[in-house]
Amino acid sequence: MGVVGSGIMGMGIAEMGARGGWSVTVVDTAPAALERARASIEKSVTRAVSSGKLEADVAEVMSRLTFTHDLASLTPCSIVIEAIRENLEDKVALFKELDAVLSPTTVIATNTSSIPVAKLGAATAHPGRVLGLHFFNPVPLMPLVEVVPSLLTEDWATEMADGFTREVLGKKVIRAKDRAGFVVNAILVPYLLSAIRSLDNGVASLEDIDEGMVGGCGMPMGPLRLCDLIGLDTMLLVAESLYSEHLDPSFVPPALLRRHVDAGYLGRKSGRGFYDYST
Numbered sequence: 001m002g003v004v005g006s007g008i009m010g011m012g013i014a015e016m017g018a019r020g021g022w023s024v025t026v027v028d029t030a031p032a033a034l035e036r037a038r039a040s041i042e043k044s045v046t047r048a049v050s051s052g053k054l055e056a057d058v059a060e061v062m063s064r065l066t067f068t069h070d071l072a073s074l075t076p077c078s079i080v081i082e083a084i085r086e087n088l089e090d091k092v093a094l095f096k097e098l099d100a101v102l103s104p105t106t107v108i109a110t111n112t113s114s115i116p117v118a119k120l121g122a123a124t125a126h127p128g129r130v131l132g133l134h135f136f137n138p139v140p141l142m143p144l145v146e147v148v149p150s151l152l153t154e155d156w157a158t159e160m161a162d163g164f165t166r167e168v169l170g171k172k173v174i175r176a177k178d179r180a181g182f183v184v185n186a187i188l189v190p191y192l193l194s195a196i197r198s199l200d201n202g203v204a205s206l207e208d209i210d211e212g213m214v215g216g217c218g219m220p221m222g223p224l225r226l227c228d229l230i231g232l233d234t235m236l237l238v239a240e241s242l243y244s245e246h247l248d249p250s251f252v253p254p255a256l257l258r259r260h261v262d263a264g265y266l267g268r269k270s271g272r273g274f275y276d277y278s279t
């Protein structure tokens, strides 16, 4: 199995592959991201073992993972999952490169939150093996994956990816059509953006908006804290992409979200988002 992009999502997907017993090659262009991913996966596997959620030898799980910047090392993989940043041009360029180094029988999956899968498939010479596998954050804890065949995806590729996701990665699967946002984000993103809009409009404090949705609606986490967990840069890219597909005002990114991204307040991963995580 291969994973391209070792950020928040890629590291979790790679961890689940190694926990499922497969050899996993993780590719990232940033050496610091690869180092961070290795350390985070080791911490996460150790925690799963010590809490009794996973019966495994940590060193053995870690020995299944290879971290590299070399895309060509993915050639032997049966499935490669792309988890680089949510930008159409970057993903199209990567899919062209992947197409060149992988055999036509290697399934290529994208973890995109909002980019049409068909656009990525169409960038390759073998679009029948390209589909969406949309994971949720944090990957080791969230049970669901959306399986998204495009109009171009062939059935064998969907069946392979569906079986792999259930049996190796241990996830529950739902099928979704290739519409930006699929099932979950098409419903979730307008909710999160309206929480940011409420904050921007001064309806209530940060804490009270979050407390309102936790205490009043039974949400496991407040929407603004969830935005910080997702990453505010990712939130902005996802909202822009959903808006450009649906032209629905509920997907318009609020100015407050843009200003946070402009300021480098990207959420938990940068130490500051709507909340401060520096202490």
Ligand SMILES: NC(=O)c1ccc[n+]([C@@H]2O[C@H](COP(=O)([O-])OP(=O)(O)OC[C@H]3O[C@@H](n4cnc5c(N)ncnc54)[C@H](O)[C@@H]3O)[C@@H](O)[C@H]2O)c1
Residues within 6 Å of the ligand: 004, 005, 006, 007, 008, 009, 010, 027, 028, 029, 030, 033, 082, 083, 084, 085, 086, 087, 090, 094, 111, 112, 113, 114, 134, 135, 136, 137, 229, 230, 231, 234, 238
């Ligand atoms: N963050 C979430 O909650 C979440 C949830 C579901 C899906 N997603 C999707 O997953 C994807 C990744 O999101 P993330 O939050 O993990 O991003 P991230 O910013 O944490 O990580 C992206 C990684 O990709 C690397 N990268 C960028 N271009 C590359 C390239 N050409 N080749 C190799 N590596 C490259 C970067 O160095 C970085 O380490 C996005 O498409 C996002 O929409 C994110």
